[in-house]
Amino acid sequence: MAEYEIADGYVRMFSREIANQEPIICEITSQDDWAKHLVKAKVVKSGSPSAQAHKLWARRGASGELIDEGLTVEILKELDPEEVEFSPPEM
C-alpha cells in the first residue's frame, strides 16, 4: 500500500463528499517521491476502505504539520493537469 498526502483544504472543501464516500477531484502527493497527482478519487474517513485504498495523510496548509486523520484514498483515475480545469482550494 502506497502512502499519499493531501492538503487539509481539500478535506474541508469536500467534507460532504468524503462523508458520503463520493468521488472527488483533488491533488495528492506521493510520500515516496513527492510527485503530485491530480486524480479522481474516493477519499474515505471512516468505514472500511477498499482493497485498492492507500493511506492518506492530511497536510496542514499553514503550519505544514502532517496529520493522521484516518483517511484513505482509492485512486479511480489519474488526470492530466494540462487538460483538466482545476483550482486548488483556499487555505
Place this chain on the structure above:
Amino acid sequence: MEIRRWIEVLRANDLLQEIDVEVDWRLEAGAVALMNQRVAHKAVLFNKVKDYPEWRLLGSTFCLYPYRHPWSMFNLLMGLPIDTPYRETRTEFLRRFTNPLMPIEIASADAPCKEVIKVGKEANLLDIPFLYTHMQDGGRYSTLHQIINKDPDTDWTNYGMYRFMVHGPRRAGWWAFMGQHGPTIFYLKYDLRGKNCPFCLCMGGDLSLMVASMVSVPAGVCEADVAGGFNQAPLEVVRAETNDLLVAAASEVVIEGEVLAGKRSDEGPFAEITGFVSGRSKQPVCRIDCITHRKNPILTFAQTGGSAHEGTQLAPAVSYQTYHMLTKLFRLPVADVGYFSDYWESIAMADTSPQAKSLVANTVFVHGIPLFTRNFVVLTDPDTYMDHGSTVLAELINCDPENDLHVTDMDVTAIPVTFHVTHEERIRGLNMASMWLDCTTSEKPQELVPRKDSFEYAFPQDLRQQVAAKWSRLGFDKPFDERR
C-alpha cells in the same frame, strides 16, 4: 566564480566538509547541513546521494562563519584576504557592483552545461536529487538557483531567486509574488496577455550571479551584467535549447520551460529562511521542456531553519546596498549601516535630529533594498560600532518604548515570509505596517544616557596604542581590531 572553483577555494581554506558516506535526499542531507550550520560553519559536499549515483550535493554553500563575520564569504569570492574588515569589503563590493560588465555568449559546444541534454519527455525533474528538506514541507524544492525570464517589450532579462517546487516529472510550482521583478514580468507581460512565459532555472554556474539575483538590482538592469562587474570579467553565457534566454555556461543544471498563463496550483508549505513555515498558496505552474546538465553534476541547496543560512550570510550585501542608497543616492546623514539580518536594518545616524531620523527610516521603508527589511529599522548614535552586540545593547539601553518606538501606518506590501502580520494579510500581500526604534541619545537628557564601556572607552589612547603595537608579539594570530 563557478561552483567547482568555489569548492576548490573552500578546500584550500579548510572550509569544506566532504562526506563520502551515502546520505538520503529525504530529510537526511538537510539534517546534516543544518547541524553543520549550527556547529561547524563549513560548506558540505555530499559525494554519494541515495538513488542518484551520478549526482553530488553541495549544502551550506555560503555558511562559512559564525554570525559575527558573514562578510568573509565576500572576501573569498572577490579574492580579498579572508580577514579584510567589513568596511573595506564594502568599498570593494560597491565599486564592483556599480561597474557592470555585459556577458559574452559562447557556442553550445563550448558550454559545460550542455554535456547532457534531455528534451521533451526525456526531461524529468525526478531524475534530479531535489531535496525534501523539512518534514513540514509539502514537497521537494530547489532554492539556491536563478530563475530567468525576459520582458517581451524591452528585452530586459531578469535573474532572480524564487523557490521552485517539484510537482512531477515535467511540472513545477513557482513561488511568485508581485513586486519581485521576475514574477512581475510574468504577471503583467505574459499572464495578463494570456501568453506562456519562457523561463530557465540554472544553478551552480556563477556565484556572483547568485549574489546578484539575491540582492536588489534596479528594474531594467540585468543581473548577468552585475555579476560580470563583480567578477571583473564578463560572464560567459550560452543560449538555452528551447527558448532564447541566456544562462551561465558553467551551470551545473539548467531547466528550461514555460510558466503557464492562467494556471495555478498548490505551492508550499515550506520552512523558509525566516525560520518559520510559510503556508500553502496558489501559485503559477511551470511546464518543463528541457533539462541540460554537466557530467557528475553538483546540485546546490540552501538548508533553512537556522540562524546561519544563505540569507543571513548574504546580509552584508544588503547592508552595503542600503548604505550606498542612503549615503550616495539620497545623500542622507548616515554614518554606517549594520549587517546582521535581511529582516531589519541597523543604521548609525550622522545627524540625530528628529527630521533626519524620520527621513532615513521612511526612506528605508519606501525604497528598502530587500523586500523583507521594509518593516523594521533601528537608528543608533553615530559612533555605535555596527556589530551585533553593540547595536542590541543600544536598543536595550537607549530605547524607551514609551517614547522611542515609532509605528508607521504605511501600507507596505507584505509577503508570506513576513511573520508579524495576520495570516490572511501575509498570503494576500497586504498591509505591512513598519516600525522604527530611535536608539540615539543626543535628544535625551545627557545625565540619563548611560556611559559606554568597551575597549575604546575603557582605556586611554596611549595605552590602546601600546597594546596595538605589541599585539603580534603577544602571540595573537588575528589582527588587532580597534573599532573607532
